[in-house]
Structures are given as C-alpha cells and as structure tokens.
Amino acid sequence: MSEVYAARRTRLRDYCNAGGSAAALVSRPANVRYLAGAAPHGAVLLLGRTEEQDLLVRAGPTADRPTQERPDEALRVQTLPGAGGGDPAVAAAGIAASQGADSLAVEEHHLTVARHRALGSVAPRLRLAGLGSAVEQLRVVKDEEEISCLRIGAEIADQALGELLESILVGRTERHLALELERRLVDHGADGPAFPTSVATGPNAGRPGHRPTDRRVEEGDFLSVCLGATYRGYRCEIGRTFVIGTAPADWQIELYDLVFAAQRAGRESLVPGAACRDVDRAARQVLDSAGYTEGLTVLTGHGVGLEIDEDPQLSPAAMGKLDACVPVTVEPGVHLPGRGGVRIDDTLVVRPEADGGPELLTITTKELLAL
Amino acid sequence: MSEVYAARRTRLRDYCNAGGSAAALVSRPANVRYLAGAAPHGAVLLLGRTEEQDLLVRAGPTADRPTQERPDEALRVQTLPGAGGGDPAVAAAGIAASQGADSLAVEEHHLTVARHRALGSVAPRLRLAGLGSAVEQLRVVKDEEEISCLRIGAEIADQALGELLESILVGRTERHLALELERRLVDHGADGPAFPTSVATGPNAGRPGHRPTDRRVEEGDFLSVCLGATYRGYRCEIGRTFVIGTAPADWQIELYDLVFAAQRAGRESLVPGAACRDVDRAARQVLDSAGYTEGLTVLTGHGVGLEIDEDPQLSPAAMGKLDACVPVTVEPGVHLPGRGGVRIDDTLVVRPEADGGPELLTITTKELLAL
Known part of the structure; x- marks a missing residue:
C-alpha cells in the first residue's frame, strides 16, 4: 500500500x-x-x-x-x-x-x-x-482498492438491513431500530456507522436526514431507513422505504413507483462523461412532471469515499462531468408533510458501458416490501 | 426560557x-x-x-x-x-x-x-x-437550569453503567459493550452519547480515549469504561475501572488505590477561587510521587456543558481560577503499556463550602468492584 x-x-x-x-x-x-x-x-x-x-x-x-x-x-x-x-x-x-x-x-x-x-x-x-x-x-476518482473497501462496506450495510427486515418492527421506536442497525453494522465488521443512521416512520418517513425519535412503528406506516458502514475509512450509503402491514394503500404504491422511477432514471444516466446536472435532472424531472416540485432536496446524490458527502454533487447547479470509477449515491425522495414519503438511495460506481455500466454496490431489493 | x-x-x-x-x-x-x-x-x-x-x-x-x-x-x-x-x-x-x-x-x-x-x-x-x-x-459558569440538565444526564449515565454491571461480561467484546451502553443511554432518555463510549479491557484498560476493539473481556482483566449522556444538549462524563473475576491481583489493588487517591485529591481541591493548575497538581502529585510521571495525560480534567470538552482546562499550564457553578471532570489515570491500567472520572460542580462543597453528579460507586 x-x-x-x-x-x-x-x-x-x-x-x-x-x-x-x-x-x-x-x-x-x-x-x-x-x-x-x-x-x-x-x-x-x-x-x-x-x-x-x-x-x-x-x-x-x-x-x-x-x-x-x-x-x-x-x-x-x-x-x-x-x-x-x-x-x-x-x-x-x-x-x-x-x-x-x-x-x-x-x-x-x-x-x-x-x-x-x-x-x-x-x-x-x-x-x-x-x-x-x-x-x-x-x-474523486477511486482506485480499485478504494472501491473494494466501499463494496465491502455496502455488503455490511445490506446484511444489517436484511437482518432488521426479518425481525418484528411494529411497536418499536425509530431510535431503537437505528441503534440496532448500528450494532449490526459493527457485528458484521464495520469500523462504525458511516453517518448517523436514520429511521423514519409514518409522517416522518421520507424526510431526508431525519433524526430518529421515540415514535413507534405502526400498521400502515411507511418506514424509511438510511444507513451506511465505514470500512477501512470508506463510507457508503443505502436507503430503502417499506410499508408496514399486509397491504400498502394505493397512494403509497403510487408514490413508491414514482420515486422508484426517478431513482432508476438517475441510476441509468450514470455513464462516464455525463454532466452531473444531467444525472440530477434525469431523476428530478420524473418527480417534477408528477407535480412534486416543492420540498425536493438540493441534491439527487453525491460522491462518497473517505467522507460520506464528497464531490461530485448531483444537483441542478453542479458543474463538471462524471468519470469512470467515481462512486456516487442516487437518492431521490418525496416527503408529503403530515403523511410521510419515500426515499430510495443506492451507492453505485460509474463504469463504462463496455464494463457493464454502473456497478451497484448496495444490492438490497428495491421492490416495495410490505413487512 | x-x-x-x-x-x-x-x-x-x-x-x-x-x-x-x-x-x-x-x-x-x-x-x-x-x-x-x-x-x-x-x-x-x-x-x-x-x-x-x-x-x-x-x-x-x-x-x-x-x-x-x-x-x-x-x-x-x-x-x-x-x-x-x-x-x-x-x-x-x-x-x-x-x-x-x-x-x-x-x-x-x-x-x-x-x-x-x-x-x-x-x-x-x-x-x-x-x-x-x-x-x-x-x-463557563452555568445557571441552575444548565446544571439540572447535566445532573439528569449524569443520572442516565449512572443507570446505563449500573445495568451493564449486572450483566455477564466475560467473553463479550469491547465494541459490543460500548454499543450496549449507548443503547442504554438512549433507553433512559438521553439525546445520545455525549462522546464515543470507551470500553477498554486487559492491556487496553486505562488508556485515555481508547476506541473499542474486538478484544473480549477475560478473567483477571482490568475493565475501564468511560461514557456520558447528552441531555437537552448538555454533556456529562463518567469513567470507572473494574476487575473481572473473583479477586483482584495485588498490583491491581495497589494501582487502583493510587488512582483513587489521586482522583479524590483532585475532587477535594475543587473550591471556588482555586487555581485550575492547583487542582491538576493535587491529583497529579499523588501519581508523580508514586513514580508514575511518564505517560500521564495532559489534562486531569476539563469543563463540560454544551460541548464535552470546554473551558476550564485542569492542566499544569492552565491559567485562571475556578468559580462556583462551573462543572468539571476530574479524571486522572495510569496506563501501564502491555498490562493495562486504571482511570476514574467524575463530573462535579464547583460549589462553595457553605453549600456543601463540590456537587458530585456521577454517583456510581468508586469502590474497586470485582465483577
């Protein structure tokens, strides 16, 4: 080294x-x-x-x-x-x-x-x-050693999240779920959490950067979770939204499908040479065209590495283009005040199409799970 | 307010x-x-x-x-x-x-x-x-509202530590014990830990600021723990050292008694008007006169409040005097490389003698417990 x-x-x-x-x-x-x-x-x-x-x-x-x-x-x-x-x-x-x-x-x-x-x-x-x-x-551009650390961190985060989903969630508080996720990250070999784990239920769900409260998970809630592992100093990020109970409501399915489409559009535009603002626009315009222009976050995504929020920034005002071997998050979301919302967040590495296109590091399913 | x-x-x-x-x-x-x-x-x-x-x-x-x-x-x-x-x-x-x-x-x-x-x-x-x-x-000088927040934070830390001591410790890793303490802090109403919880076993025990590792608690170990709660933004600190097993070794008892004597000397010198360097000296000279001059920490203690490390500093080079209603830590320790060591750390509020002298916020016993 x-x-x-x-x-x-x-x-x-x-x-x-x-x-x-x-x-x-x-x-x-x-x-x-x-x-x-x-x-x-x-x-x-x-x-x-x-x-x-x-x-x-x-x-x-x-x-x-x-x-x-x-x-x-x-x-x-x-x-x-x-x-x-x-x-x-x-x-x-x-x-x-x-x-x-x-x-x-x-x-x-x-x-x-x-x-x-x-x-x-x-x-x-x-x-x-x-x-x-x-x-x-x-x-900004990582070597394969660095990407390997991010990949292991992402696996750890996937494992921690997967185990949480197998446990009973109703009745537990946001704080407890967040602490349990952080314990599991460490169990699986993380140096620690990459950032304070966010667990948001009901009306809090989908709020970017939500700090866990004492609100308990209830039937019918959206539950959104954002966590990441630090592995040998490198920090990754994954965010998922679930529905609690037997069947999601229509508005929940519609909102989820919309955010999923926005996130997919962002992911698919990750190619070497793409302008950062174009990646942002790809995701943002899906939400815009459905009428969600207010209250969107400043960023659709950002670089990760030794810090959880690095260059490049994926935002409407961002300058510059993506290179190969740049790991970024793609994390659009919608939050409806009083009702809750959806965020979906992956860490990916920009790769040329010849190498198979963007490499998804966080592989937990993005189907809408009813837990 | x-x-x-x-x-x-x-x-x-x-x-x-x-x-x-x-x-x-x-x-x-x-x-x-x-x-x-x-x-x-x-x-x-x-x-x-x-x-x-x-x-x-x-x-x-x-x-x-x-x-x-x-x-x-x-x-x-x-x-x-x-x-x-x-x-x-x-x-x-x-x-x-x-x-x-x-x-x-x-x-x-x-x-x-x-x-x-x-x-x-x-x-x-x-x-x-x-x-x-x-x-x-x-x-630096706190009002009674601020001291009340520190007092509640200290109670929470005492509770979390007390519960840990009732559980089985041998075989568990430093990391797990630290995470469990942090979960208990939140359980009891803390906003979160006041700083990263330190759990140190065996040769790590007594190392100031030790970051928890995967070392497991063993029979005969010193176990030193330092934690604190944040309550309404105010941060306190408590540190204790225990022995694992049925009976401490002679060198452990001697070292513990020495650090205890140093910490008591520091606490007893907390009076309004005392020079900060004199509080430091009171604790430090107990360790010095027993031959532990090398490897002592820079500070014997420090102020706490909205940050965990505030003015005043209790160190040989500190200027200034203590006022009433100033909360400080007193936390001398000795670490013997390869063997471990002892730290004892309290948060106290400087009070005039007429009001009963320094107010101890962290009340967990400082007897040497064999766990």
Whole structure:
C-alpha cells in the first residue's frame, strides 16, 4: 500500500509545483488520511519539494486521543514533544521555512483564521498561498482498492438491513431500530456507522436526514431507513422505504413507483462523461412532471469515499462531468408533510458501458416490501 | 426560557460594545445554541446593536439536514431563500452592513480563511474584528437550569453503567459493550452519547480515549469504561475501572488505590477561587510521587456543558481560577503499556463550602468492584 500513498503525494506535488508553491500543508483530516494512510488526531501532512521532505506532524505522545491507525511506513513522522505539544500545523509551517520553502499552500477552506495567523507568525517570511480543494479533487476518482473497501462496506450495510427486515418492527421506536442497525453494522465488521443512521416512520418517513425519535412503528406506516458502514475509512450509503402491514394503500404504491422511477432514471444516466446536472435532472424531472416540485432536496446524490458527502454533487447547479470509477449515491425522495414519503438511495460506481455500466454496490431489493 | 437567551445576548452585546464592535457574528454551533436556544445546521447568530437587530440566519428550507430543535421564540429568524441558499455567515455579514454596522466581530477560531474572505467580499466596508472566545467564556459558569440538565444526564449515565454491571461480561467484546451502553443511554432518555463510549479491557484498560476493539473481556482483566449522556444538549462524563473475576491481583489493588487517591485529591481541591493548575497538581502529585510521571495525560480534567470538552482546562499550564457553578471532570489515570491500567472520572460542580462543597453528579460507586 505504501506506493499508493507515495504516488498520491507525487500527484499533489506535481500540482503544487505547477501552481508555483514549493510546499503544501494538508490539514483536513480526510485529506491527511488519503495522502498519509492515517490521520491521527490533529496531525497534518507537510508536503515538501521532494518525497524525502514529506512529513506527518502529529501532536505530543500524551495527547488524550490515541489513534489505532498506522500511517504509511515510507513517510517520516514527527511527533511534537511534551504535553500538549502545540498545533502541528504551526510546527509544520516552521519546518517548511527551515527546509527553505518560500511559499506554502494551505487548505484555506479548513484552516481557521486564528490558525492561519499563527502559521504566519511562526514563519513570517513564508508566503501563505491557497491549495484550494486540490486534494478533494484527487480523491474523486477511486482506485480499485478504494472501491473494494466501499463494496465491502455496502455488503455490511445490506446484511444489517436484511437482518432488521426479518425481525418484528411494529411497536418499536425509530431510535431503537437505528441503534440496532448500528450494532449490526459493527457485528458484521464495520469500523462504525458511516453517518448517523436514520429511521423514519409514518409522517416522518421520507424526510431526508431525519433524526430518529421515540415514535413507534405502526400498521400502515411507511418506514424509511438510511444507513451506511465505514470500512477501512470508506463510507457508503443505502436507503430503502417499506410499508408496514399486509397491504400498502394505493397512494403509497403510487408514490413508491414514482420515486422508484426517478431513482432508476438517475441510476441509468450514470455513464462516464455525463454532466452531473444531467444525472440530477434525469431523476428530478420524473418527480417534477408528477407535480412534486416543492420540498425536493438540493441534491439527487453525491460522491462518497473517505467522507460520506464528497464531490461530485448531483444537483441542478453542479458543474463538471462524471468519470469512470467515481462512486456516487442516487437518492431521490418525496416527503408529503403530515403523511410521510419515500426515499430510495443506492451507492453505485460509474463504469463504462463496455464494463457493464454502473456497478451497484448496495444490492438490497428495491421492490416495495410490505413487512 | 426566552429571557435566558436574551440575557445571554445582552451580556455578549455589552462585551462587544466595550470592545468597540457594533455587531458580532457567532458561527460556532455550540455558541449559537447557547445564545439562540438552537443551532440548526449551518445557522449563525448575528448580534446587532440592539436586541431588535439580533437575527438567527439559517440555510434554505430544503437543506438536507432538518433540525428538530426550536430556537428562542423572541429571536427573529431569517431563512435563506432557494435550494442551497448560500452561506448564512456571508448573508449575515451583508445584513450587518445594511444595518449600518461599520465593524463586525467574528469567531476567528471557528471561521475558515475561505469563509472569512467571502465575508469581506460581500461587505467590503465592514471592518472584520475578532470576537475571541467571548462566548466560550460566558459559557463557563452555568445557571441552575444548565446544571439540572447535566445532573439528569449524569443520572442516565449512572443507570446505563449500573445495568451493564449486572450483566455477564466475560467473553463479550469491547465494541459490543460500548454499543450496549449507548443503547442504554438512549433507553433512559438521553439525546445520545455525549462522546464515543470507551470500553477498554486487559492491556487496553486505562488508556485515555481508547476506541473499542474486538478484544473480549477475560478473567483477571482490568475493565475501564468511560461514557456520558447528552441531555437537552448538555454533556456529562463518567469513567470507572473494574476487575473481572473473583479477586483482584495485588498490583491491581495497589494501582487502583493510587488512582483513587489521586482522583479524590483532585475532587477535594475543587473550591471556588482555586487555581485550575492547583487542582491538576493535587491529583497529579499523588501519581508523580508514586513514580508514575511518564505517560500521564495532559489534562486531569476539563469543563463540560454544551460541548464535552470546554473551558476550564485542569492542566499544569492552565491559567485562571475556578468559580462556583462551573462543572468539571476530574479524571486522572495510569496506563501501564502491555498490562493495562486504571482511570476514574467524575463530573462535579464547583460549589462553595457553605453549600456543601463540590456537587458530585456521577454517583456510581468508586469502590474497586470485582465483577
């Protein structure tokens, strides 16, 4: 694996050299992890002019939050001395200056104003430039190792969801179902949930990002569930909606079929080269044309990886196109205030048609199940 | 409750006026919640020159993460229009300028460089000043309503821990025990865990901030547990160490008694007016004088409230003194690499001696239990 991280750092170094910066400071944890193999609490990655200068700077050995991750063995690690040990970002700026760098590209979308000022104070001759979201952009296209982690995470989420569906649901609260799902994720080998598990019943069903309440599952409810596993740092997502009881009502079947059609349209438009906004439009126009224009979510889907919400964004205003090997969610939904609603959410990897088209990672059935 | 939030905003306004800033922008979520009663995702509080100008600015109605909290009803709320709706902090800066403010104090320890620049762009005539940690300092001394939330949270944590101790532990993994504790916290009415529950067995026991692994509890182990409940946003913490099996070994008893003595010394030094570093020293010197100088944590304890780790810090380098009605943890520990160790952690409220001295919120026994 070590070559993978070194190759990633080389790509970033090439980018920085092209932009005229001699060195870069990566502070956003997911970016540190991507380039260094691990992101101990507060650690930053200093990218020098050559690989030998690259350095992971981490807080003192007696810091209160040890990590069990191991950074790339080929990467030098400097642990700040003493209790507390100060801010690794500030120390890294001092090291960059002592290495002879005259400019340092920093993550202005992550560093606070106060930390940025402290960097400037410790190395006043170092020009602080902006790295932009260069590392986030490197992260968009995944290698097969990364996709393999997502695939395993998706299998774990499918298993946890499948087991829940075999249990009795009526009378149990949203909170309990969510906690049970999270326990099952861990049972099956997840590092933990990829995000707070959402379980929504009755009038809550279909609300995006709904936080579980003490409402109990009742006969006739829609039940929508959204969960994901983190596996070796990689986060996936699955969302399904079910009906509780012997037979769904007509309005439930109609709404479900509509959201299913929208989600399928989104999935089918996932091809390399497709504009992100076109994927969004494919799903959205199915809902629009049925009259559901209000209250739709901003996004139809988004990238996943070391974070649960990454680039690309699938939205009406999104710029850019999809590449092969980009994992995204497709998750349209409709929520009718007071009645509930439907969300269907899959994680897929964009693949060329020659390779069989989009690879569905979350394979739990999307038939409308009456539980 | 509304008067409480208005009074807090008035105190901050007085502070800003004294500092020469006409308006302030509060963006750190816990600070927004403290002043506005709720912190919807991404919302910021604009503090004007008069109470009538105060405004909670929140992201658009179709944002993906709805909140179930209700802000202070006396506070005006402005929801940004349209999907996405932009950055509430940037919108608030524009509003401040249109209200005639010539300077705006911002939280430089929370705003990123990129957001700060966007604020400057939208309102170029507005001088951006620093608010420092003014709101964090207001939050240090709690009112009885806040302490009551902490007290209920501590009761919940005590209950969850007590139930776990009645169950069979040998053979179960750290992860499962941690998940079960979190489920019990929610069962007893917590909003959720106050922080990731730590369960550590055998050689892991006593490691501060240990993340649960798949190691199973064995006879003869130390078992250390650290958990806390969030109740109405307020977070408490309790940590205990037990021995698994019929009788603890001599080294276990000795180590436990030592940490217990250190923790008691820390608790007993919690009086209004005590220097924070003296509380730390009281606990630390017990461990120091027994030869455990290496590997001690940076902090002996810390404040708790809307965040699990707030001011004051109880450490050798801490400045400042304790006031009455400040809730803090006292949590010394010793970890022996390869063997395990002991941590004992309580949440207490500093009270004058006339009121009975420090109020212990987490009342689970600190006798060494053999389970």
